């Protein structure tokens with residue numbers, strides 16, 4: 001029996017388990033997936049929890065529901081990968097051998113990386129919303145908050161879902177308006193980037209929207225530490241910003257297991273061929289989703305588009321053929337902008353987000369770099385698609401390769 | 410794209426003053442670009458610049474320079490105030506760093 005081993009049963013790992021089990025002969029190929037957690041979190045839903053739009057039950061389901069029969073599922077922490085021996089060690093001593101390995105262990109926040117962040121104010125007046133615990137704690141805080149300075153800060157690049165903190169401030173604007181205290185809440189968006197986003201046209205569009213909603217952008221702020229006594233964030237070049245409540249995207253890193261395996265860069269992301277998705281060092285190791293260092297967004301949509309390419313390339317590898325599928329870096333992100341509207345960006349390695357319509361040229365129904373009600377519905381419907389289609393590796397009505405059709409230069 | 414004469418060499422530069430061809434770079438050019446940025450280059454600056462040139466292809470971050478063993482992040486900001494990676498890259502004659510989305 002030949003063995004495919006998948007590490008991580010999040011978005012990417014789950015999709016691959018489904019695709020591969022359908023395609024590969026059960027007599028010939030053993031497929032095993034390992035994850036340390038039994039619960040699958042719909043992470044895009046975390047964004048809505050602080051504002052009471054979703055609750056915890058809306059974003060969790062058992063992982064096992066999404067793993068097809070015929071795939072072995074093991075709930076255990078991965079201790080390390082030993083690529084030279086084609087082996088994976090699990091915490092507790094179990095050893096798994098593989099012919100092909102897919103690493104899909106994602107990225108998560110590491111608040112400990114920033115001095116003072118995980119200190120006395122953590123989950124009292126400092127919150128992340130990138131974890132279920134943080135999102136729920138923030139909801140409880142907002143329920144009784146009377147207003148003051150709300151500072152949204154991003155500690156380090158890259159981080160998953162680059163638009164989530166923008167959506168957060170847009171939704172905060174709506175939330176505080178609706179409960180009648182917007183005039184008592186100062187919202188600022190503090191980022192290490194030179195503007196609201198990385199690419200020029202999206203930055204312009206989103207920057208204008210932030211201004212319209214009276215949200216201050218403070219660019220080029222690279223977080224050094226958090227002062228819990230004076231309630232300030234401090235940058236490496238001595239800038240200080242006071243807060244009453246700090247919402248933060250902590251430093252995002254790959255799992256420590258990658259570091260223990262000696263396979264990561266300085267943030268534990270695995271150097272990966274951005275076209276083939278093969279690990280740069282090991283021929284029989286592939287990397288899917290946030291765990292890799294490929295230069296595109298760390299997002300569920302990217303893991304999903306990349307899974308089509310990875311599937312083709314694994315089929316090639318198994319047959320001893322050249323890897324012929326090439327990933328284009330395609331990302332597609334709905335951006336909640338508040339008050340029932342949303343925007344949408346669609347881009348890849350080469351093409352920055354451009355205005356236009358999606359997926360049908362001239363028709364839509366979604367508007368690229370536009371602020372529309374329809375785009376908001378896209379985001380709402382996405383949760384249903386995620387649970388019912390995407391994770392199970394079903395075909396979605398959109399192409400995995402980016403297209404210029406419908407985009408205006 | 411524009412033409413610019415720096416330290417007596419005729420060079421192609423981008424709109425915001427980054428060298429198009431990093432192989433044309435030399436220390437004199439570095440000094441002159443630094444002067445435009447208001448920086449007088451010391452040996453320490455050059456150590457950082459050499460690290461940046463050597464690691465340009467692998468992708469650079471402020472964090473990575475901070476772990477280089479040459480300077481920590483604070484020191485990097487002190488050497489190249491404002492936007493250390495952007496300014497140091499310009500002086501080092503490599504492409505403007507792009508942060509990925």
Ligand SMILES: Cc1cc2nc3c(=O)[nH]c(=O)nc-3n(C[C@H](O)[C@H](O)[C@H](O)COP(=O)(O)OP(=O)(O)OC[C@H]3O[C@@H](n4cnc5c(N)ncnc54)[C@H](O)[C@@H]3O)c2cc1C
Nearest residue numbers: 008010011012036043044078105106161289290299300301
């Ligand atoms: C607030 C928020 C909003 C977001 N919004 C969007 C959005 O609107 N659109 C979008 O496309 N994306 C969004 N994302 C990003 C998206 O959720 C991720 O990019 C996506 O889930 C990445 O998939 P992945 O398979 O790479 O990693 P994950 O889905 O994170 O899965 C990684 C898995 O690996 C497991 N694991 C890690 N280390 C180990 C170990 N040592 N041993 C065993 N198991 C391990 C983890 O338990 C986890 O189950 C959002 C994320 C957040 C946090």
